[in-house]
Each structure stands twice: as structure tokens, then as C-alpha cells.
Amino acid sequence: MSLPTHIDNTPLLTLLALTIVLLHGDLTRGPGPVSAVTIRGLGATFPYSVYERWQAAYAIHRRAHQLVSISYEKTGSGTGRSWIIKHPVLWDFAGTDVPLSQDEMTKAPDLVIFPTLAGGVAIAYQLPMCKSTEGRRLNLSMEHVVGIFNGTITMWNDDALKPLNPNCPFPDEKIRVVARAQKSGTTSTFTSALSAADDNWNATFGVFSQGMNPDTYEPYHWKPGMTMVSAATHGTKTGIPAVLPQPEMVRNTSRLDT
Structure with a gap:
């Protein structure tokens, strides 16, 4: 990948x-x-x-x-x-x-x-045609975030995303979601927010900190097919702290040869 x-x-x-x-x-x-x-x-x-x-x-x-x-x-x-x-x-x-x-x-x-x-805890995204520097910042509601992470919103050009992003020319491409592979306090903080925002998320996934099962390479709680990051580094070229995956430390749970 x-x-x-x-x-x-x-x-x-x-x-x-x-x-x-x-x-x-x-x-x-x-x-x-x-x-x-x-x-x-x-x-x-x-x-x-x-x-x-x-x-x-x-x-x-x-x-x-x-x-x-x-x-x-x-x-x-x-x-x-x-x-x-x-x-x-x-x-x-x-x-x-x-x-x-x-x-x-x-x-x-x-x-x-x-x-x-x-x-x-912020969500980073890769969508070059929707850069904030060009006045096309991607806007997501909590409903959108829940949908992306529970698998009900899977495409960038999903109709649900368009009302808040009239100037963003969404591509007809799948949204590839990334999460931490290790047991993580940040994951717990993030899923706590999703649980507070959505009753269905709370009932189906709840609050958790676990990432990927090291034996099966499947997520403990995230939806199947999630890309799991097993190591990370901090920092961006702007100096704003961020957690970015390292090339040799990324595994896609839907394809073990990725």
C-alpha cells in the first residue's frame, strides 16, 4: 500500500x-x-x-x-x-x-x-483536492466521523458528506481508515467521544483501547479491513505535533500481503 x-x-x-x-x-x-x-x-x-x-x-x-x-x-x-x-x-x-x-x-x-x-486528538486526512489552504477544508460532523469509522460511510463522494463541503470535489474513491495497532490511550479517548456522540456506536463498539490481535492481524473491536499502524512517529513539517505511520510499520488487515 x-x-x-x-x-x-x-x-x-x-x-x-x-x-x-x-x-x-x-x-x-x-x-x-x-x-x-x-x-x-x-x-x-x-x-x-x-x-x-x-x-x-x-x-x-x-x-x-x-x-x-x-x-x-x-x-x-x-x-x-x-x-x-x-x-x-x-x-x-x-x-x-x-x-x-x-x-x-x-x-x-x-x-x-x-x-x-x-x-x-485530531483526525488527519489525505485528500489533496480538499486542502484548507485553498479554501476547501474538509468539514465533518460527529455523525460523519462515526459513519466513517463504523463502515456506513465508505466512499469519499458519499452524499452524506456533500452538504458541509460544497466546494470540495470529492473523488469516487474508497475511504481507507487507519487506527493504532497497539493498545492505546488515545484510541480510548477517541472511542469515548464516538460513544458519547452516537448510541449505536456505544452499543456496538463502545469504548476500547485495543488495536490489532497480533496472532490474527484482525482488529479486536474496529471494523474488519481497517489499516492498523503498529508504530508511529511525531511531528510535521509545520511543527504541529502529529502521529504519522512509518512505511515498514503499516499492515492492512484485509490483505496480509499489502
């Missing part, structure tokens, strides 16, 4: 996502002022770009008192929560877009939880 050559970074829908950190209490290793301290974290990809800058700034701020090395692996919220609970000796903190469940809090009562940042 081919990846987008153009992604319009004007948000069609922006949802508030809150990222929290699960922190082990003792990060003060090292007996003297120049002893090196290594702090290891993992978890949600959503805050990765922010954490990356904070890590460098904090290390500079503390270096007169303590040599600090901080790392953060973007594994996804689910993996982050799971690993810090199962392997507390290996990990000092984890980022997650989804709060701990009661069961998780029971398993790890020593974790300290606090919010770190909030941001928007």
Missing part, C-alpha cells in the same frame, strides 16, 4: 486528552551530589514529544546538584501501565492517557498518580 504524500494538519475534530504519570516514590538514588541517577520511563506516545523536551531541560537544571539521565520509551499506554506494575524494579515512571483501573491500583498501591499535560 502507499502512504499519504499529503496530510492536512487542520484538525477536523479535536478531543481533550489528559495524560497522567504513574511514579514510583524513590527516585533519589546516589549518595553524593555528583552521583549519576538514571530514570527510566515508558508508556503513552501522546505526550512523547513534550516529555522529550522536559527530560533535557530537567537534566540541565539539575546538573549542578545531580547528574540525571532520563529516558522514555513510547510503547503505548497499556504497555506502560502493565510493565510498571509487573516490573517496578526496571521502570521508574509510566505515561498513560487512561487512568488506572481499580484492579491495577490494587496490584500497585505504591504508585503515585498525577496529571502532566492535556492536548487534542
Whole structure:
């Protein structure tokens, strides 16, 4: 399959996502002022770009008192929560877009939880003939978004999209929908919004964070045939944060040879 050559970074829908950190209490290793301290974290990809800058700034701020090395692996919220609970000796903190469940809090009562940042979840699209820079910005209602993700709107030239987009010359092409393959807090935030907007979505799909079954290459909850992104990177040429698929990390669940 081919990846987008153009992604319009004007948000069609922006949802508030809150990222929290699960922190082990003792990060003060090292007996003297120049002893090196290594702090290891993992978890949600959503805050990765922010954490990356904070890590460098904090290390500079503390270096007169303590040599600090901080790392953060973007594994996804689910993996982050799971690993810090199962392997507390290996990990000092984890980022997650989804709060701990009661069961998780029971398993790890020593974790300290606090919010770190909030941001928007936006939908990116590849439709060169409907660029916002040319006054042809694509407009979608929540009804449209639900329809695209539940499979009732499958073509760009569907009549349902035309009233809000009179200046957009829609092509007679299928809409290829992309979602995260990993268990993701961003997926949970997004499907929570879809569930709140549409009773049928809530009854059929509900709120979920799971992506693709690694054994069957089929989505756990998304409609069959979804393109699943198993890794992502952040950033666009405009400097606006975005999550874009990497060519070697995209698998289409409807065709395993894609």
C-alpha cells in the first residue's frame, strides 16, 4: 500500500486528552551530589514529544546538584501501565492517557498518580483536492466521523458528506481508515467521544483501547479491513505535533500481503 504524500494538519475534530504519570516514590538514588541517577520511563506516545523536551531541560537544571539521565520509551499506554506494575524494579515512571483501573491500583498501591499535560486528538486526512489552504477544508460532523469509522460511510463522494463541503470535489474513491495497532490511550479517548456522540456506536463498539490481535492481524473491536499502524512517529513539517505511520510499520488487515 502507499502512504499519504499529503496530510492536512487542520484538525477536523479535536478531543481533550489528559495524560497522567504513574511514579514510583524513590527516585533519589546516589549518595553524593555528583552521583549519576538514571530514570527510566515508558508508556503513552501522546505526550512523547513534550516529555522529550522536559527530560533535557530537567537534566540541565539539575546538573549542578545531580547528574540525571532520563529516558522514555513510547510503547503505548497499556504497555506502560502493565510493565510498571509487573516490573517496578526496571521502570521508574509510566505515561498513560487512561487512568488506572481499580484492579491495577490494587496490584500497585505504591504508585503515585498525577496529571502532566492535556492536548487534542485530531483526525488527519489525505485528500489533496480538499486542502484548507485553498479554501476547501474538509468539514465533518460527529455523525460523519462515526459513519466513517463504523463502515456506513465508505466512499469519499458519499452524499452524506456533500452538504458541509460544497466546494470540495470529492473523488469516487474508497475511504481507507487507519487506527493504532497497539493498545492505546488515545484510541480510548477517541472511542469515548464516538460513544458519547452516537448510541449505536456505544452499543456496538463502545469504548476500547485495543488495536490489532497480533496472532490474527484482525482488529479486536474496529471494523474488519481497517489499516492498523503498529508504530508511529511525531511531528510535521509545520511543527504541529502529529502521529504519522512509518512505511515498514503499516499492515492492512484485509490483505496480509499489502
